[in-house]
Amino acid sequence: MKALVKFGEADGDVEVREVPEPQLAPGTVLIAARAVGVCGSDIHMWRNKQSWETRLPVVLGHETAGVIAAVADDVEGWAVGDRVVCETAASICGTCALCRTGRYNLCPKRQGYGAIRDGAFGQLLQAEPRVLHRIPDNVTFEQAAMTEPFAVAYNALVERAPVNPGDVVVIQGIGAIGALSLQMAKLRGAGTTIVLGTPVDKERLAKAKLLGADITVDITTEDPADVIRSVGDGLGADLVVDATGVSAALKQGLELVRPLGSIVKIGWGPQPLGFSLDPLVAKAVTLYGSFSHTWTTWERVLELFSTGRLDTATVLGGVYDLEDWEQAFEHMESGRNIKSVMVMPG
Ligand SMILES: [Zn+2]
Ligand SMILES: [Zn+2]
Incomplete structure (x- = not known):
């Protein structure tokens, strides 16, 4: 599949590449990304000015809205076709004091999408059901792609x-x-x-x-x-x-x-x-x-979207195809857009 990959440590070491599709592992679902927000942190990684740990190469993107494309046999409560957003903590240890008390955003073993784990600027994303939230019917994919920064x-x-x-x-x-x-x-x-x-x-x-x-x-x-x-x-x-x-x-x-x-x-x-x-x-x-967010934060932001209490229209500066990623990034870096959102192919 095509995906936007950070591959090196120089300014600009990001490109669209062909990468292997993620596999449907036990306990996971695959999400077909539809709309994915560009984060300030994606711009930092494009410029190689990030101050957090990263893996190379890595597929960027963590502000994901999409549709469930496959569900492992042992996963209950989710079905192909469900519209979902996906939290950013791709994996956590689940057993430390922070995980046990619901503050898993601060888990020392947290691995985030688009930094350590492959992110959503591609066609498919692997996710544990723990990080999924249903998108209310009256919220579009482009709006839903902004759940993450609103949760921040x-x-x-x-x-x-x-x-x-x-x-x-x-x-x-x-x-x-x-x-x-x-x-x-x-x-x-x-x-x-x-x-x-x-x-x-x-x-x-x-x-x-x-x-x-x-x-x-x-x-x-x-x-x-x-x-x-x-x-x-x-x-x-x-x-x-x-x-x-x-x-x-x-x-x-x-x-x-x-x-x-x-x-x-x-x-x-x-x-x-x-x-x-x-x-x-x-x-x-x-x-x-203040870092990241947890399950309730996401549910509340989606509720505020659904009830029209947050202005996403003024915030969303433009919607771009994956091939036009550089424009999407530049329009945020230059201050033209508060937020760029990309739509994924397929
Ligand atoms: Zn973000
Ligand atoms: Zn933990």
Whole structure:
């Protein structure tokens, strides 16, 4: 089958290749991928700037929506033709303290699709039933392909960091995770929402306005600290969401957060920090890391899609064929799209 493969460690070492089809092993199903989202992490891997473990060669893609194409004899409850989305933890140990308590996203032996295990930018994907969720009838494959990044935002702003009605929330970065975090903050009743970007984000900042951002700031022309001082009591943000891929964003976050406020860091950034964390102490700030999601997160996001509580139309910038993957990736990298989705052949 044709699949999009990362094969080397140089910038751009990604191409469409013929690869063997995954096998239907006991305890698994095969999913025919229909629509698969392009993640910021796929762009990082294309540029070889990822800061997580990978296997080479590996089929990229982990934001999967598709149809079950085959079911092993020992699997119950799933049938050929079921419309499904697929979580990203392709395998977990199942026995560690984190797995046993439902926090398998943090299992030390977790192997993710599109990094260690072959992902969904191909025709077929092997999956354990543990990671499957049914797509509601009124949700399209293209929408469903965005369940994963919405689940990332849901985990960060609902399950990890607090947002209370009326809070001032600052979102650093307006890639997909920034845009989806903005929606989650508003669902939780945030008061003023402020989204920060740079000139490359011009179009995406305009989309942030459509998604309900109260204030957008190009940080190269306006100091966000001045903006924050003009909001509410002027003491700063109750919550700062770091949805950038740059370590230095934390320095800015510490400046913008109010005393006793919180920062939730979602974006990865391999660069070492070159600044003092003293403001964290002086302001008694809580810093949360947030990674991935679990079963309930996915069910809740699908419920929010089905009930029309999340805006996927403004987020989805374009739908591309697998052969046009480079365009799909470039349109995200350049800031033209918040999210690109690819449709798989067959
Ligand atoms: Zn993703
Ligand atoms: Zn485990």
